[in-house]
Amino acid sequence: MIVVSPIRVVPIHGAQLEAPARSPRLTYRGGALLTRVEVFTFFWGSAWNQPPQSDLVGRLNAYFDYVLASPLLDQLAEYSVPGKTIGRGSHTGTATIGQSPAASLADADVQAFVQAQVAQPSANGLYFVYLPPGVTVSLDGSASCSSFCGYHSDVGGTTFYAVMPYPDCSGCAGGLSVFDALTSTSSHELCEAITDPVPGQGWYDDQNGEIGDICAWQTRQLGGYTVQLEWSNAAGKCV
Numbered sequence: 001m002i003v004v005s006p007i008r009v010v011p012i013h014g015a016q017l018e019a020p021a022r023s024p025r026l027t028y029r030g031g032a033l034l035t036r037v038e039v040f041t042f043f044w045g046s047a048w049n050q051p052p053q054s055d056l057v058g059r060l061n062a063y064f065d066y067v068l069a070s071p072l073l074d075q076l077a078e079y080s081v082p083g084k085t086i087g088r089g090s091h092t093g094t095a096t097i098g099q100s101p102a103a104s105l106a107d108a109d110v111q112a113f114v115q116a117q118v119a120q121p122s123a124n125g126l127y128f129v130y131l132p133p134g135v136t137v138s139l140d141g142s143a144s145c146s147s148f149c150g151y152h153s154d155v156g157g158t159t160f161y162a163v164m165p166y167p168d169c170s171g172c173a174g175g176l177s178v179f180d181a182l183t184s185t186s187s188h189e190l191c192e193a194i195t196d197p198v199p200g201q202g203w204y205d206d207q208n209g210e211i212g213d214i215c216a217w218q219t220r221q222l223g224g225y226t227v228q229l230e231w232s233n234a235a236g237k238c239v
Contacts, residue, residue, distance in 0.1 A: 024208045026233055028081055031201025034160065034194045035080075037073075037089035038124045039064050042117060045100040047132035053166075056179055057096065060130070063183050064091040066223050072187065078234045079195045079203050079211075086194060089124070105137040107153065107163075114161045121159040126152075126193050128186065133166045145169035150185040152193040160197045162189040174217065180226040184219050187227035188212035214238065 041061060047053050067073070068089040080086045097117070101109070114127050121127075131137065137144045139151055144165035149172035152162040167173045167181040174181060192210040196202035199210070208214045214231040215238035221227075229238035 024214045026203040026205050029201050032197045033084045034124050036124050037126050037194050038092045038122050039126050040092050041094040041128045043096040043130045045132035046098045048096045061094050107139045111155050127161040130164045133168045152189045154198050157198050184226045184228050191230045
C-alpha cells in the first residue's frame with residue numbers, strides 16, 4: 001500500500017503504484033506560478049561538511065545549474081497562462097548551515113528555518129532544504145521515509161520551499177544511489193513547485209494530484225542525471 005497525503009508528497013518507491021482513478025487532467029486554479037524559478041539550496045547540518053555528504057553538495061548544485069536551463073524546464077511551458085509564461089530558471093546560490101537540526105522535525109520547524117535564512121524571498125524563489133542522514137520530518141501526521149520522500153509547500157503564499165529528507169531508507173532509495181534518488185525526487189518537487197507553488201491553487205488534478213504525483217518514480221536520464229517524468233496535458237502521458 002502506498003500512503004500519500006492529497007498533495008505535496010512523493011509516494012514510497014518499491015511498492016506497486018496504483019493506477020490513476022481516472023485519466024489525469026491538470027486544471028489551472030488561478031494561483032501563483034514560478035515563471036522564472038530561482039532555486040537556492042540549503043544543506044542543513046554539520047554532516048554536509050563531511051564525506052560522503054560533502055561530496056553530494058557540489059554534485060547537487062551542479063545538477064541544479066544544469067537542470068534549470070534544460071529541456072525539463074522547457075516542457076513546462078505548456079502550463080503557461082496569460083500573463084504568466086513559464087520559462088527556464090536559475091540556480092542563485094547555496095549555503096551549508098552548520099547547526100544541525102533535531103533528529104525529528106515538523107514542517108513548522110522547516111518553515112522557521114527557511115524564514116530565518118531568507119529575509120526577503122523572491123517572487124520566483126524556491127528554497128530547497130536538504131536534511132542530513134538520520135533526520136525525520138513529519139507532515140500532516142505522516143513521516144519521511146515511512147510515508148513520503150519529499151514535499152514542497154509555502155509560507156503565506158509568498159515563500160516557497162521544498163524539503164529533501166536524506167534517502168537513507170530503502171523506500172526512498174528504491175535501488176538508486178543516494179545521489180540519483182535525490183535528483184529524481186528533487187526534479188519531482190521542482191516541477192510541482194513551478195506549476196503549483198501554493199499546493200492546490202496552481203495546476204492540479206483533484207483525483208491524481210500534481211504534475212509529478214501522476215508520474216511518481218518513473219524516471220529517465222537527462223544530461224547524465226536521473227530525473228522523474230512529469231505529466232503532460234498536451235501529450236496525455238508522462239514525458
